[in-house]
Amino acid sequence: MKIWICPGSFDPVTMGHIDIIKRASKMCDHLIVAIGVNDGKKATFSFEERKQFILKSIKGLKNVEVDVFEGLLIKYAELKGATAIVKGLRAVSDFEYELQMALLNKRLNAKIETVFLMTSINYSHLSSRAIKNIASNGGEIKGLVPDAIHDDIYEKLKEGETK
Ligand code: PNS
Numbered sequence: 001m002k003i004w005i006c007p008g009s010f011d012p013v014t015m016g017h018i019d020i021i022k023r024a025s026k027m028c029d030h031l032i033v034a035i036g037v038n039d040g041k042k043a044t045f046s047f048e049e050r051k052q053f054i055l056k057s058i059k060g061l062k063n064v065e066v067d068v069f070e071g072l073l074i075k076y077a078e079l080k081g082a083t084a085i086v087k088g089l090r091a092v093s094d095f096e097y098e099l100q101m102a103l104l105n106k107r108l109n110a111k112i113e114t115v116f117l118m119t120s121i122n123y124s125h126l127s128s129r130a131i132k133n134i135a136s137n138g139g140e141i142k143g144l145v146p147d148a149i150h151d152d153i154y155e156k157l158k159e160g161e162t163k
Helices: 015-025 047-057 073-079 092-108 128-136 147-162
Strands: 003-008 030-035 064-068 084-089 113-118
Touching: 003 015, 003 073, 015 030, 015 084, 015 113, 030 047, 047 064, 047 147, 073 092, 084 092, 092 113, 128 147
Parallel strands: 003 030, 003 084, 030 064, 084 113
Antiparallel strands: none
16 A cells, blocks of 8 residues: 655645645655645645545545654654655746755655655745735635635635734
């Protein structure tokens, strides 16, 4: 059984993420979409909200599971018996950071590979940060996030403002 991990902040999940998740799910037997903590980013949505957003967006993908992890990604991958970590690359600007992460993870466990998929051209300009920025300023994010979570994002952002 070939288990892969697709890690990220997913704050929130975008059409770019979904494209990578769908393609990666065809390359392994079981894909775990793992929501983790990126020390460099302050999350807007809670782990549970992010998990629900992803679950609502991937209905129909039978070999995909969504989970949350804390601590090191490589430890989590070991725990799950994964053989690879899969990430999307949008542009050259992603490369330096992703290369560093891949090399560090390789150093921590040489048996687990990092696999990169190039983001589809339609989504190469997308980021969770941009989506939050557009939505919280009253802009339209249709087509940038899965339809199933479009309204939820506006609602949760509004709830966050009033907290
Ligand atoms: O979507 P992101 O923000 O690029 O995801 C980054 C994430 C969460 C996958 C990354 O920050 C991560 O792996 N965090 C867990 C902590 C860890 O393993 N850090 C060391 C990596 S060398």
